[in-house]
Amino acid sequence: MQEQTFIDILYEEALRGKEVFLYDVRERLCHDVIGSPESEGNTLSEEALTLHPTDMGKFLKATNAIIKREKSVANVNVRHKGDEPGKWEYFRITLVPEISKDGEVEKIIYQCTVDTESLKREEEVANISATFQQLFEQSDTAQAYFDPQGRILGRNKMADEIFGRIFGLDQMPKLNLYDIYAIEDIVSANDPQPVDFCLRTRYDRYIEVSIRPFSDDNGQLLFISATVSEVTNIRNIFRETIQKRRQVEDTNSRVEDYAKRIVSLMEFGQIVMWNMRVDEKRFYYTSDLEDQWAGMTLEEFAQLMYDDSKELYHREIQKIIEGRNENVSMLVHVRHTSYSGDAWIAVSGVPVCDKDGKVTEFFGIQRDVSDMKNNEDELRRETEKTKNSAMLKTLFIENMTHEIRTPLNAIVGFSDLLHDSDPETKQQITEIIKANCLQLERMISNIFDISNMESEGVKMEYDFADFSVVFHNLCARLRLQVTNPKVEFIEDNPYSKCVLNIDRFRAEQVISNFVSNAIKFTDAGRIKTGYHYDGKNLYVYCEDTGRGIPNDRKKEIFERFVKVDNFVSGSGLGLAICKAIAEGGGGSIGVNSEPGRGSRFFVKIPAEAKEIIEENGKQ
Numbered sequence: 001m002q003e004q005t006f007i008d009i010l011y012e013e014a015l016r017g018k019e020v021f022l023y024d025v026r027e028r029l030c031h032d033v034i035g036s037p038e039s040e041g042n043t044l045s046e047e048a049l050t051l052h053p054t055d056m057g058k059f060l061k062a063t064n065a066i067i068k069r070e071k072s073v074a075n076v077n078v079r080h081k082g083d084e085p086g087k088w089e090y091f092r093i094t095l096v097p098e099i100s101k102d103g104e105v106e107k108i109i110y111q112c113t114v115d116t117e118s119l120k121r122e123e124e125v126a127n128i129s130a131t132f133q134q135l136f137e138q139s140d141t142a143q144a145y146f147d148p149q150g151r152i153l154g155r156n157k158m159a160d161e162i163f164g165r166i167f168g169l170d171q172m173p174k175l176n177l178y179d180i181y182a183i184e185d186i187v188s189a190n191d192p193q194p195v196d197f198c199l200r201t202r203y204d205r206y207i208e209v210s211i212r213p214f215s216d217d218n219g220q221l222l223f224i225s226a227t228v229s230e231v232t233n234i235r236n237i238f239r240e241t242i243q244k245r246r247q248v249e250d251t252n253s254r255v256e257d258y259a260k261r262i263v264s265l266m267e268f269g270q271i272v273m274w275n276m277r278v279d280e281k282r283f284y285y286t287s288d289l290e291d292q293w294a295g296m297t298l299e300e301f302a303q304l305m306y307d308d309s310k311e312l313y314h315r316e317i318q319k320i321i322e323g324r325n326e327n328v329s330m331l332v333h334v335r336h337t338s339y340s341g342d343a344w345i346a347v348s349g350v351p352v353c354d355k356d357g358k359v360t361e362f363f364g365i366q367r368d369v370s371d372m373k374n375n376e377d378e379l380r381r382e383t384e385k386t387k388n389s390a391m392l393k394t395l396f397i398e399n400m401t402h403e404i405r406t407p408l409n410a411i412v413g414f415s416d417l418l419h420d421s422d423p424e425t426k427q428q429i430t431e432i433i434k435a436n437c438l439q440l441e442r443m444i445s446n447i448f449d450i451s452n453m454e455s456e457g458v459k460m461e462y463d464f465a466d467f468s469v470v471f472h473n474l475c476a477r478l479r480l481q482v483t484n485p486k487v488e489f490i491e492d493n494p495y496s497k498c499v500l501n502i503d504r505f506r507a508e509q510v511i512s513n514f515v516s517n518a519i520k521f522t523d524a525g526r527i528k529t530g531y532h533y534d535g536k537n538l539y540v541y542c543e544d545t546g547r548g549i550p551n552d553r554k555k556e557i558f559e560r561f562v563k564v565d566n567f568v569s570g571s572g573l574g575l576a577i578c579k580a581i582a583e584g585g586g587g588s589i590g591v592n593s594e595p596g597r598g599s600r601f602f603v604k605i606p607a608e609a610k611e612i613i614e615e616n617g618k619q
Contacts, residue, residue, distance in 0.1 A: 020110065052080075078091050143225065152173065210226070271366070344370045346366065347364065472491070484522075496613050506585070513575065514529065517575065541600060548597055549595070558591075587606060589601075
């Protein structure tokens with residue numbers, strides 16, 4: 001029968017009610033294995049955000065320890081958001097890596113267990129305790145436990161047999177560990193370590209002793225275990241043989257182990273060892289320390305490089321050609337290596353001198369540092385992105401200060417005029433106040449929406465509705481917002497009935513934001529909004545004859561706080577909300593625009609159709 005792996009056991013545990021998900025290190029995405037669908041498609045940061053704030057750090061730290069191969073298995077206790085707001089569930093998570101053929105962590109398996117079965121654990125602990133007690137008593141090895149002061153707490157029969165012969169059976173209850181061997185300073189240290197030694201007793205017997213201190217999480221010593229085995233006969237038989245062979249075996253083992261480590265490091269780190277004599281224009285290299293080294297001329301190596309690296313390469317190679325007593329160091333960009341394609345290679349070397357001090361050759365290594373270089377570039381991009389984000393937030397605060405103050409000033413100013421105005425003027429003032437209140441409400445609503453979407457994601461509530469009616473009623477309200485007589489509002493409603501399973505509120509929100517933007521930037525012409533169903537998706541659009549969007553701003557127009565024209569009112573959040581809704585519904589968003597000729601914004605969201613009747617009655 002094939003041996004069961006630990007990963008297989010985790011999967012079986014999952015089938016017993018435990019939740020298991022995995023993190024693909026290369027994709028940087030989480031995937032559900034069983035019982036935890038909310039993890040599907042999350043990044044590791046998004047998964048951490050579902051935890052209690054004080055537990056996020058240790059969750060990510062445990063994951064990083066697995067990825068860096070610092071640990072083969074990790075355990076961490078965390079609190080996870082419960083179904084009710086403010087409620088937390090307690091989980092015990094076990095992290096196990098899946099290692100690829102090249103020795104890298106490919107995936108991490110997370111087994112999540114709700115820590116609520118206290119009675120069951122107590123029963124398991126009791127069973128384990130009973131089993132351990134039986135093994136303890138029947139062990140062929142003497143075992144004893146001592147308190148931090150060295151006083152004996154418990155022992156098995158074999159301990160009485162061995163210690164009793166040495167110290168006397170009647171003295172066993174008074175036995176103190178510190179009287180046996182001078183280990184008090186070791187086990188009482190701040191960081192006590194295991195101690196192993198061999199003793200010769202007064203009866204010319206030899207025993208092997210293993211001392212293991214056990215401490216709590218705060219480093220406080222709890223107890224000390226002592227395991228004793230009599231090895232007199234074994235020692236006498238193998239003593240001479242071991243003494244004769246030990247030195248040779250240790251030396252051979254050390255050399256072999258070092259060679260294996262070097263080869264493993266070279267393979268894992270993509271390291272190549274190279275050598276070049278001063279009197280040759282050819283260097284030799286190997287990646288596995290074999291006797292056969294491959295060769296390449298200096299020009300052949302130069303041809304592998306991009307032009308921007310050749311100047312540095314020739315400058316460093318000149319040190320070798322001239323036999324200077326200087327180290328060689330360069331970072332070059334090459335088109336391909338023995339490990340991969342396009343790569344960044346770090347080359348370093350040192351001169352080797354003969355007995356007269358003359359440099360005869362250079363010896364060194366070269367390493368593929370593409371990942372490091374890419375990470376450096378990514379860090380640079382992220383730093384720039386962070387700076388831009390900070391600037392956008394500052395601009396957003398400045399804009400919002402102005403945008404909120406403007407309607408507030410209008411509301412306050414016109415409110416003061418209501419008291420002494422005639423009925424007709426009061427009606428006009430009331431309409432102005434109402435319009436400014438709606439503008440203020442829309443801005444605040446957008447701020448709350450984008451905040452909730454960032455923290456909780458976009459919540460979609462689907463239900464069947466006749467979208468032709470929803471769209472027509474919405475257009476009736478939006479038409480009232482088009483107050484410019486030079487702008488015509490056109491409603492494109494191609495169906496007399498269009499029953500779809502959609503989130504009507506989110507659909508209305510997208511159309512409203514599209515039309516509101518079009519109103520701001522269209523001084524004359526028309527604003528047309530419409531939709532159609534293509535058999536799988538609801539396609540919604542809004543086109544205008546307004547100012548259009550510059551080509552260099554199209555990529556960023558759907559980002560938060562971005563405004564094409566800072567002198568036009570708005571928070572810069574409307575299109576970001578539309579993008580979040582589209583992607584939250586599994587769809588996409590886009591824009592076609594030409595400066596001076598208008599824009600067409602559109603959203604495509606998957607939707608199930610129940611009944612569709614076109615205007616001509618065709619189903």
